[in-house]
Amino acid sequence: MTFRTSLTLILTAAGLSACVSAPPSYQYSRSMPQPQRPFSPVDGEWADANGIVSTFQNGTFSTRTTDGTNTLLASGNYVQKSDRLFEINMTSLVRNTQSRVNCALVTQSQLNCTSDAGGQFSLSRRG
Secondary structure (H helix, E strand, O other): OOHHHHHHHHHHHHHHHHHOOOOOHHHOOOOOOOOOOOOOOOOEEEEOOOOOEEEEEOOEEEEEOOOOOOOEEEEEEEEEOOOOEEEEEEEEOOOOEEEEEEEEEEEOOEEEEEEOOOOEEEEEEOO
């Protein structure tokens, strides 16, 4: 192969490679992790005097039976109003009603709650 032929092949290859573009960089980027919610002092499982278990987790609230069926009794969400006060907005699947419950974290293992209808109850942390 002569120098001229080699140079022509190199220039042709370089010209062809310039025609091929790399895919957009977003195809290779990794998805950014979603920011984690700060840990709430009420996250976890709580039980009332009747043994019904309520779970607080990342702003969601649920109450289930403990009779082995694990039936959902109520669900909703909660927000932290201050360092010790929490507001739960929930729907009772048993009564088909919506209600708001305000709870005060009196110790790390006890929540005292009052429903918008005036009923009061306490929850004790499980585990």
